[in-house]
Amino acid sequence: MSRFLTEPLQTLRPYQPGEQPQNQEYLKLNTNESPYGPSPHVLEQLKRATNAGLARYPDPNATQLRAALARYYGLDGSSIFVGGGSDEILAYFFMAFFKRGDTVHFPAITYQFYQVYANLFGLQASTIPLTDQFTIDLAKVTTLPGHLILCNPNAPTGIALTPAQIEPIVAQNKNRLVLIDEAYVDFSDGKSCMPLLSKYDNLLIVRTYSKSRSLAGMRIGMAMADPQIIQDLDRIKNSFNPYHLSKLAITAGIAALEDEAYFTKTVQQTVDTRGKTAVMLSALGFTVLPSETNFLLVRHATRSGAFLYQALKKQGVLVRHFNQPGIECFLRITIGLPEQLEQLEKALRSIV
Ligand SMILES: *Cc1c(COP(=O)(O)O)cnc(C)c1O
Secondary structure, eight states: OOTTSOHHHHTOOOOOOOOOOSSSOSEEOSSOOOSSOOOHHHHHHHHHHHTSOTTSOOOTTOHHHHHHHHHHHTOOGGGEEEESSHHHHHHHHHHHHOOTTOEEEEESSSOTHHHHHHHHTTOEEEEEOBOTTSOBOGGGOOOOSSOEEEESSOTTTOOOOOHHHHHHHHHHOTTSOEEEEOTTGGGSSSOOOGGGTTTOSSEEEEEESSSTTSOGGGOOEEEEEOHHHHHHHHHHHTTTOTTOSOHHHHHHHHHHHHOHHHHHHHHHHHHHHHHHHHHHHHHTTEEEOOOSSSEEEEEESSSOHHHHHHHHHHTTEEOBOOOOTTSTTEEEEEOOOGGGHHHHHHHHHHHO
């Protein structure tokens, strides 16, 4: 740390991403990426895009990508925002709708970046407890002021709420903004809150291309909300990083929507493999939380999460272990290819 870093930032605890080893040594089941490559159509379009126009700035509004998303989701273009990954959109949300000292609500166990942003922007974090089934205790969502973030399906539990459960929270206080992080919703059984968008102007839905669209390396996220909310996000974005999406990201984002067959197939295979992985893990003595995502949160009857993480790593399998109260005994395992299941099973059998 240099002596120039300002005092409030000296205690900042940055987000700790899962390991990203830059070689192929590991079966990588630790950061919820898609095990499938991007659609061949995306790769084809990217090849063309690299031949044209990289000397010029991209369209700062990513108009074509927003229009393609609007068509795809049956929304108006003015209801769509895009960002360099959904993490960037979350940052704009914090910048736009909070000031220092404000309170932000989110579940006690959820995506850890919310707490990191709360710290960065000098906010009070108020956490909503989970039930002993690891579901979000909606009865504990107070009517107190302070915008609210719900990750649905939640990470790292994998458990989803229904839009019917969420709607009363949105309706309860129209002066409170509710952000639903739907990073994993494509793997769920119809749990998206998008149908609520036309009824509420205090609802903001954030999604990503990083998981179900196999494009984590491209950094594309999207948000849907009332046009005035979108305008606010644009105001912040244009005051911070106007050219936030590269030409390649815009191209890939549009192309991915054009290959619906590939998207449907890879999501369905992930869901199928998730079921098989859960069966295998249960047979080996794991408790498996009911996941509607591309990962499973699991706990072994006798072996600790920390032990299993290390033991699996020695066997060449990377999974995620969180040193977070409430889930220290768990492992989060990303769903891989069907043919990788055997390798995971073999490694686990030799350990437990
Ligand atoms: C992966 C993930 C994100 C970040 O997605 P990017 O678009 O890659 O920035 C956001 N929220 C949750 C819950 C995630 O799991």
